[in-house]
Amino acid sequence: MRMTEVSTKFEISQDTLRYYERIGLIPPVNRNKSGIRDYTEEDLRWVEFIKCMRNAGLPIEVLIEYVGLFQKGDETLEARKELLIEQRTQLLIRMEDMKKVFERLDYKIERYEQTIRKKEKSLTRSEN
Template sequence: MTITEVSEKFDLTQDTLRYYERIGLIPHVNRNKSGIRDYTEEDCKWVEFIKCMRNAGLPIEALIEYVALFQQGDETIGSRKELLTEQRKQLIRRMEDMQKTLERLNYKIESYEQSVVKKEKELKRAED
């Protein structure tokens, strides 16, 4: 696949894909005879993984470390698991914080809605 096709498939800019490759998040992408990037299915799996992890809020530094460990082979499985476990803990904390924020927003919106209803009732009584 070309960089344009991968960009469209994963809704990432071509610049983002180039950046991910440059910093090592996507292992080196092969090029065709014309020098154009030729993404394999394996490359696309990396793009999908990185996008998923970034959408979950994982920092680029943690992902760079993960990819580097992966490239070192099976002897790093324990380290990779530990890294992902720590990132999962951080994600759970962020989700809990977001849930608290959502509950507070819902409370505020509901109280405003109640205020609006109360004002409308008062205006209607005043008109009667």
């Protein structure tokens, strides 16, 4: 699959794909005879994984470390697992923080709605 198709499929810019490849987040992509990147199914799985992890807020540095460990093979299974467990813990903390913000926003919105209703009621009474 060509870069333009991958970019469209994953809604990632071509510059981002090049950047991910350059810094080692995705393995070097094979090129056809014309030098154009030709993404394999395995490449696409890496792109999907990295996009998913980035969307969850995992830092690029952590993902680079993970990919580096992956490339070293099975002797890094435990280290990869521990890295993912730590990131899951960090994500859970961020989710709890976001839940608090969400609840506070709900509270603030409800207060505004109450104030607006009171004001509308007051205006309706004064017009009568």
